[in-house]
Amino acid sequence: MNDPKIKKQIASLRQKIRQADYRYYALSDPEISDKEYDNLLKELKTLEEKYPGLVIFDSPTQRVSGAVSSGFKATKHKIKMLSLENTYSIEELKSWEAKIKRLLKKSPGLDYLAEPKIDGVSCSLVYEKGSLVMGLTRGDGESGEVVTANIKTIRSLPLKLRGDYPESLEVRGEIYIQREDFKQINQQRASRNEPVFANPRNAASGSLKLLDSKLVSQRRLKCLIHSFGWAKGFTFQTQKDFLAKAKDWGLPIDARSKNCQDLGQAIDYCFKLEKERESFSYEVDGMVIKVNSLKLQEELGATLKSPRWAVAYKFAAHQATTKVKEIELGVGRTGIITPVAILEPVACGGVTISRTTLHNFDEIERLGLRRGDTVLIERAGEVIPKIIKVITSKRKGKEVKIKIPSRCPVCSGIVEKEKEEEVYWYCINPDCPAQLKRSLIHFAGRGAMDIEGLGEAAVEELVKQKIVNSLVDIYKLKKEDLFKLPLFKEKKADNLISAINKSKSQPLARFLFGLGIRHVGEKAASVLAKKFKTIDNFFKLSVDQLEEIPEIGPVMAASVLKFFSNPKTKKMIEAFKQAGLRLNVGASRRLAPTATSKIAGKTFIFTGELEKLSRSQAQKLVEELGGKWVSAISKNIDFVVAGQNPGSKYRKAQSLGLKIIAESDFLTLAGRR
Numbered sequence: 313m314n315d316p317k318i319k320k321q322i323a324s325l326r327q328k329i330r331q332a333d334y335r336y337y338a339l340s341d342p343e344i345s346d347k348e349y350d351n352l353l354k355e356l357k358t359l360e361e362k363y364p365g366l367v368i369f370d371s372p373t374q375r376v377s378g379a380v381s382s383g384f385k386a387t388k389h390k391i392k393m394l395s396l397e398n399t400y401s402i403e404e405l406k407s408w409e410a411k412i413k414r415l416l417k418k419s420p421g422l423d424y425l426a427e428p429k430i431d432g433v434s435c436s437l438v439y440e441k442g443s444l445v446m447g448l449t450r451g452d453g454e455s456g457e458v459v460t461a462n463i464k465t466i467r468s469l470p471l472k473l474r475g476d477y478p479e480s481l482e483v484r485g486e487i488y489i490q491r492e493d494f495k496q497i498n499q500q501r502a503s504r505n506e507p508v509f510a511n512p513r514n515a516a517s518g519s520l521k522l523l524d525s526k527l528v529s530q531r532r533l534k535c536l537i538h539s540f541g542w543a544k545g546f547t548f549q550t551q552k553d554f555l556a557k558a559k560d561w562g563l564p565i566d567a568r569s570k571n572c573q574d575l576g577q578a579i580d581y582c583f584k585l586e587k588e589r590e591s592f593s594y595e596v597d598g599m600v601i602k603v604n605s606l607k608l609q610e611e612l613g614a615t616l617k618s619p620r621w622a623v624a625y626k627f628a629a630h631q632a633t634t635k636v637k638e639i640e641l642g643v644g645r646t647g648i649i650t651p652v653a654i655l656e657p658v659a660c661g662g663v664t665i666s667r668t669t670l671h672n673f674d675e676i677e678r679l680g681l682r683r684g685d686t687v688l689i690e691r692a693g694e695v696i697p698k699i700i701k702v703i704t705s706k707r708k709g710k711e712v713k714i715k716i717p718s719r720c721p722v723c724s725g726i727v728e729k730e731k732e733e734e735v736y737w738y739c740i741n742p743d744c745p746a747q748l749k750r751s752l753i754h755f756a757g758r759g760a761m762d763i764e765g766l767g768e769a770a771v772e773e774l775v776k777q778k779i780v781n782s783l784v785d786i787y788k789l790k791k792e793d794l795f796k797l798p799l800f801k802e803k804k805a806d807n808l809i810s811a812i813n814k815s816k817s818q819p820l821a822r823f824l825f826g827l828g829i830r831h832v833g834e835k836a837a838s839v840l841a842k843k844f845k846t847i848d849n850f851f852k853l854s855v856d857q858l859e860e861i862p863e864i865g866p867v868m869a870a871s872v873l874k875f876f877s878n879p880k881t882k883k884m885i886e887a888f889k890q891a892g893l894r895l896n897v898g899a900s901r902r903l904a905p906t907a908t909s910k911i912a913g914k915t916f917i918f919t920g921e922l923e924k925l926s927r928s929q930a931q932k933l934v935e936e937l938g939g940k941w942v943s944a945i946s947k948n949i950d951f952v953v954a955g956q957n958p959g960s961k962y963r964k965a966q967s968l969g970l971k972i973i974a975e976s977d978f979l980t981l982a983g984r985r
């Protein structure tokens with residue numbers, strides 16, 4: 313147990329992992345590959361499991377605690393967490409400077425630090441003897457909630473500081489979710505019929521308050537440190553000094569933080585970043601300008617609400633007012649009725665907005681929205697526009713209240729809520745053509761059976777002409793059926809038939825996902841397929857068998873059981889089998905050998921937004937074709953795939969002289985064009 317050799321080995325592994333974290337998160341300059349990193353962590357975990365007496369609370373393995381918290385305790389902040397005074401124009405910034413210059417005894421030439429105001433949730437982190445011992449939310453500024461276990465899941469935050477850190481230290485920062493991760497989280501939630509988050513800030517704040525830190529770790533929270541509370545046995549001269557030290561200690565700081573020699577420079581920098589903001593990986597709602605000298609900061613002090621030495625310059629929000637012309641009702645594949653506001657087209661944040669989802673009828677009630685109302689809409693970053701509020705003063709008296717429909721707008725089937733506490737209303741007619749269309753599109757989609765050519769337009773036609781009346785009907789399609797439709801000429805019909813045939817050997821996971829079982833997303837489908845291997849096993853399942861799988865919760869288990877105990881499901885699966893679908897875990901699509909050879913064995917990294925594929929689809933494609941993808945830039949990468957608005961990885965790739973290709977080139981390599 314106390315074998316010094318083991319102790320030394322464990323200490324050395326921890327040191328290597330911390331060094332790798334520092335290179336990756338603090339310096340953005342990794343020295344080892346993701347695989348090497350995973351191996352180190354695996355080795356450490358194995359040793360710690362074998363020698364539990366040697367586990368320490370700030371070991372790199374301790375990011376996710378096993379325990380589920382029953383609530384959060386509140387604790388007082390040693391130094392109050394204030395907020396910032398907002399300004400919206402150069403004039404206001406100038407009068408802020410004039411005011412602080414008046415307050416300072418001597419009126420020195422002031423230099424500033426200007427940096428993005430990240431739209432996230434603020435937090436306070438306490439390090440004792442270099443170890444992260446407490447993480448707090450801001451709360452009401454006086455006291456916050458202790459969310460240490462959740463904060464420890466943030467990989468960019470060191471559990472142990474490096475170098476000559478102070479004996480005790482409190483730093484403050486912003487916890488956020490990157491746009492790309494936010495999109496994926498919402499896609500996943502939508503596929504499980506869970507309500508989506510309105511913006512990355514809400515997602516970050518909701519995640520930080522989850523009671524199970526295992527779930528938090530899946531949310532990929534990030535943190536950047538922007539200020540400090542107190543440091544025992546340590547002094548800094550300037551804000552810039554603090555950030556440099558914080559970086560040395562391994563804390564993540566924003567590389568966009570810039571020392572500006574006067575307010576004019578700071579204002580120029582604000583304008584520059586305002587123009588570039590859409591390309592940042594995180595959302596910003598403005599800039600923060602801080603007096604650099606800590607001595608002067610102290611002299612200036614604070615009002616009850618905010619420090620006098622810092623000010624926020626808020627970017628123009630992407631907001632506009634317009635009228636709600638109509639409420640359209642959409643019917644999804646599970647029957648959910650989604651109200652959509654049809655707007656008088658209006659320019660907002662550089663694009664024209666003419667419709668926006670209202671998600672559900674509770675949202676209509678919350679807003680107090682009526683047809684004909686004038687509303688304020690906002691587009692945060694690239695996120696879908698949202699109605700923020702109704703401008704009731706603009707009402708003319710002709711606005712019409714919006715009723716929950718009692719009948720489906722497409723098939724006139726009965727509309728019901730599944731449970732009283734749910735927010736969604738469903739059309740419960742299983743033969744509803746709108747549901748059939750959505751189900752077909754989902755089934756044929758990229759994450760599922762991936763039938764190229766069976767998109768929205770084709771499905772619309774096939775359902776309208778009653779050629780396809782169920783999912784299985786896809787496999788009964790003949791070329792002659794397609795010729796009847798204006799959409800299909802010789803080549804197109806051939807291509808679709810061959811794509812349909814190809815899809816017959818898709819693996820079980822894709823098929824399960826494609827069936828659109830309520831609450832079963834892509835990940836769950838893959839777990840289920842791996843576990844139960846053939847479709848027939850799903851008809852013999854028990855609740856216990858399902859619930860013993862860590863990734864499957866009771867709601868999903870009940871939904872899977874209900875689906876497979878329905879006699880119609882049995883009939884449908886039999887029909888799929890008859891049609892020649894393989895439906896086992898190993899079934900796999902054969903890819904053209906030329907496509908395989910170009911990606912196999914190569915390492916890819918993605919930066920910026922892709923158009924044709926989501927990032928996760930692109931990464932999956934690389935894996936399927938025998939390649940590897942990484943998220944940290946290094947010289948070992950064969951191809952950098954750059955989408956719209958690429959980030960810092962792009963610049964690094966250029967400086968390393970890596971091969972940078974466009975999404976279209978990537979698709980060609982993958983044999984998808």
Ligand code: IVH
Binds near residue numbers: 450539
């Ligand atoms: S400095 C007030 N710097 O904005 C104490 N704050 O509206 C000094 N924020 O609660 C804060 N990015 O959480 C500072 N670069 C940044 C920031 C930042 C975001 C948040 C912060 C604060 C809020 C004030």
